[in-house]
Amino acid sequence: MSERANETSPSSPSGTGKLGILLPGLGAVASTVIAGVFAVRQGLKAPIGSVSQLDVLELGDDGSDRRLIKDAVPLADLNDLVFGGWDPISANALDAARTSGVLSDADLNAISGELEGVVAMEAVFDQRWVQRLDGQRVKSLASKWDQAMALIDDIERFRSENECDRLVMIWCGSTEAYQEPSGVHETVADFEAGLKTNDDNISPSQIYAYAAIQSDVPFANGAPNLSVDLPCMQELAIERKVPIAGKDFKTGQTLIKTIMAPGLKTRMLGLRGWYSTNILGNRDGEVLDHPDNFKTKEASKLGVLESILRPEDNPDLYGNVDHVVRINYYPPRGDNKEGWDAIDIFGWMGYPMEIKIDFSCRDSILAAPLVLDLALFLDLAARNEMSGVQEWLSFYFKAPQQAGDDTIDNSIFAQHDRLKAVLSSLVTS
Numbered sequence: 001m002s003e004r005a006n007e008t009s010p011s012s013p014s015g016t017g018k019l020g021i022l023l024p025g026l027g028a029v030a031s032t033v034i035a036g037v038f039a040v041r042q043g044l045k046a047p048i049g050s051v052s053q054l055d056v057l058e059l060g061d062d063g064s065d066r067r068l069i070k071d072a073v074p075l076a077d078l079n080d081l082v083f084g085g086w087d088p089i090s091a092n093a094l095d096a097a098r099t100s101g102v103l104s105d106a107d108l109n110a111i112s113g114e115l116e117g118v119v120a121m122e123a124v125f126d127q128r129w130v131q132r133l134d135g136q137r138v139k140s141l142a143s144k145w146d147q148a149m150a151l152i153d154d155i156e157r158f159r160s161e162n163e164c165d166r167l168v169m170i171w172c173g174s175t176e177a178y179q180e181p182s183g184v185h186e187t188v189a190d191f192e193a194g195l196k197t198n199d200d201n202i203s204p205s206q207i208y209a210y211a212a213i214q215s216d217v218p219f220a221n222g223a224p225n226l227s228v229d230l231p232c233m234q235e236l237a238i239e240r241k242v243p244i245a246g247k248d249f250k251t252g253q254t255l256i257k258t259i260m261a262p263g264l265k266t267r268m269l270g271l272r273g274w275y276s277t278n279i280l281g282n283r284d285g286e287v288l289d290h291p292d293n294f295k296t297k298e299a300s301k302l303g304v305l306e307s308i309l310r311p312e313d314n315p316d317l318y319g320n321v322d323h324v325v326r327i328n329y330y331p332p333r334g335d336n337k338e339g340w341d342a343i344d345i346f347g348w349m350g351y352p353m354e355i356k357i358d359f360s361c362r363d364s365i366l367a368a369p370l371v372l373d374l375a376l377f378l379d380l381a382a383r384n385e386m387s388g389v390q391e392w393l394s395f396y397f398k399a400p401q402q403a404g405d406d407t408i409d410n411s412i413f414a415q416h417d418r419l420k421a422v423l424s425s426l427v428t429s
């Protein structure tokens with residue numbers, strides 16, 4: 001566990017009062033989580049897939065005191081959530097939901113008024129980072145410093161107009177083009193100087209992250225691009241005492257991979273290769289069809305196996321694995337991604353075997369509960385004075401951000417244990 005994640009105050013303030021959830025990127029994932037929360041509030045649907053709402057903690061000396069997480073730790077109530085966001089294309093959450101086609105008309109009609117009320121603010125957007133999108137609803141400010149200040153103003157306006165006690169921000173925007181950190185990302189001073197000189201290495205998601213942390217708003221990054229996983233943002237988060245987390249929601253094929261791989265490892269079965277390919281037809285798929293944006297996603301997806309298999313312990317079993325990941329943009333599928341995995345394993349005396357997985361999933365249906373949980377848990381962390389990188393939230397990410405030098409374990413089971421251990425330490429009653 002990160003040292004900082006342990007910094008809990010003995011008496012955690014309650015989670016009552018309004019919590020504003022700000023989502024840069026009102027697309028498929030954002031509109032699906034908002035719609036789901038509205039439907040749950042009306043008693044129309046259950047929050048399936050949400051650990052914060054459905055999972056239990058085993059408390060007491062022998063673990064026999066089993067309580068729902070939402071009853072045991074002081075989380076914000078779903079009735080106290082208010083949503084806001086920014087988007088260069090969608091006008092509001094209803095528009096985003098209809099365009100992305102994730103939810104049926106019947107489901108949307110029941111909550112259409114509420115969804116229409118979540119109006120997208122004008123985005124900080126630069127097509128250089130997402131070439132496949134043509135943004136129309138964009139702030140006409142050339143200076144990156146002015147853009148950051150405008151976002152800070154948006155945040156404060158949202159806070160006061162909606163009478164929010166607290167806010168969190170979760171990046172649900174498109175995956176930005178691949179980049180390595182550079183000098184401008186070293187310190188807060190370097191980053192602020194870069195904002196003022198319009199440094200080319202500063203992407204829009206980083207401007208949102210800066211604006212959030214400066215406004216004391218916890219931030220999580222659901223996409224694989226760099227935003228808070230930069231030294232300057234970690235410095236700022238510690239300075240402002242703000243929790244941050246990232247990156248890239250763990251859904252679909254990677255979710256299955258991090259469920260399967262620990263199982264194979266547990267039986268000491270060898271792995272020779274893992275070929276993963278997808279077809280996906282939503283706007284995310286279209287953005288990822290560009291090689292620069294795919295490279296960002298590929299880096300995040302390829303990293304997961306090594307930390308689970310630990311080839312250094314068993315080089316004969318895991319030292320020679322061909323791991324390949326492909327995403328193919330195929331419009332007829334929309335948000336309903338189909339992922340195939342061809343897994344080449346070997347067993348006793350080296351005899352080879354093959355496993356095939358065909359997962360017809362719904363990307364945003366898998367991602368939406370992660371956004372809700374992250375919002376509630378980051379708010380909980382902030383109220384408990386836990387600042388900087390929150391490694392205990394690794395459960396939600398493909399490429400979990402590290403606070404220190406500990407090795408990240410990508411096994412979903414190890415991550416789940418760690419999540420629950422921290423939540424158990426925050427139980428108040």
Ligand SMILES: NC(=O)c1ccc[n+]([C@@H]2O[C@H](COP(=O)([O-])OP(=O)(O)OC[C@H]3O[C@@H](n4cnc5c(N)ncnc54)[C@H](O)[C@@H]3O)[C@@H](O)[C@H]2O)c1
Pocket residue numbers: 024025026027028029030086087088089090100123124125126130133171172173174175176204205222223224248249250251252282283284287363364366367
């Ligand atoms: N759905 C999943 O299972 C999943 C899993 C992991 C990661 N992600 C990531 O989550 C993000 C959202 O996915 P999605 O399916 O909702 O995609 P989407 O394309 O439907 O939505 C992204 C939205 O971001 C907007 N956007 C782009 N640049 C922006 C900016 N600078 N400011 C504000 N808005 C901006 C776009 O206009 C679009 O509406 C993507 O980066 C995706 O890679 C999704």
